[in-house]
Amino acid sequence: MARLTRAQQQERTRGAVLAAARDEFAEHGYVDAKVDRIAERVELTRGAVYSNFPSKRALYLAVLAGMVQDVPPGEAPSSSWPSAAAAVGAFARVWLERLPLVGDTPAGGRLQLRSLTGVLDDEPARTALAQVTRLEALLLALALEGLRPNRSRPARQVRLAELVLTLLDGAAHLAEAAPGFGDPFDVTNACERLAGIDLGDTWDPPHLPYVSPARSSRDPWTPPAGLPDLLTGDRDGLDADGVLVLLGTGRLDATEEAVRAARPGDRVTVAVLTSDLAELGLLVRLRIGDLTACARRVFGPDPWPGLRLVLDGRSVVAAAAGLPDAGDASEAAVRIRDRQIVARAEGRGAAFAAASAGSTRSRGTRP
Helix, strand or coil, X not given: CCCCCHHHHHHHHXXXXXXXXXXXXXXXXXXXXXXXXXXXXXXXXXXXXXXXXXXXXHHHHHHHHHHHHCCCCCCCCCCCCCCHHHHHHHHHXXXXXXXXXXXXXXXXXXXXXXXXXXXXXXXXXXXXXXXXHHHHHHHHHHHHHCCCCCCCCCCCCHHHHHHHHHHHHXXXXXXXXXXXXXXXXXXXXXHHHHCCCCCCCCXXXXXXXXXXXXXXXXXXXXXXXXXXXXXXXXXXXXHXXXXXXXXXXXXXXXXXXXHHHXXXXXXXXXXXXXXXXXXXXXXXXXXXXXXXHHHHHHHCCCCCCCEEEEEXXXXXXXXXXXXXXXXXCCEEEEEECCCEEEEEEECCXXXXXXXCCCCHHHHCCCC
């Protein structure tokens, strides 16, 4: 038998630790789980576990992210839903499959729910969760807006998406705290009814008229290779012309500014910047992977053809774009054409400035 390389042995060890951790969390829950017991399950030292995962939280998030990857393909998606209500109902049904069954243990049920109760107990993690939740709502909204591609400007559906996710998340919290309460069919019907409410949804951030236009540039663009798109798994998102937005985990809500201001046919690529790949990076990967897995079962393999999302945990995208200091509150953007950066912007409103560069919007008019 061929001898395993060091990388292969490390990957095997990580896999064994993750399997043991999943059993530990399923039996004891996150709060009462012990790293020492996880180490004992795989006959490793506590230090060996921490050499692969820097904290219990990182280990728990890695287990949850692995569970998202294990979600079965389920029903065939529909590309022609008769209404937003039908699509919302289908999304809710897929999402609610995570609710624990009667007889599941409390700890096992929380794991099935991908519960983060008691996990994110510090401000950076809570801020990142709030921002990634806004990004989830935007993704669901864009998928719903894409149901009517022939409309020149489909109605914004972000408020509807936020309400749907709020209702579904509430159902999950009740399933965790009061098992058996509520009927998933009632929740699905309620989500469908939400689509019929006129929410007066508009998009007009008050700071945009005061954003400085992007600066012209002629810097070469050499895209980093090998970064997978979190929405599709493809690895070619950084090669396309369009807008590249670099956002820290505390500024992910600026994604909509780029999407709404982009020119027709533009590719908008968002690089999520974090120096904490093991925890905040995994949190982003978990939540976006979870939302994407549900949405692709409902809307098709690529509900966001003009949008790509990559995780830049080692600042390779930021360095290539000439952004030396990348933190949780960072916001910068560039416009790319023919392997050249032709416009740059930094600071609040940068995503809008770069996306609207060269159009009337870049001169301070409201979208």
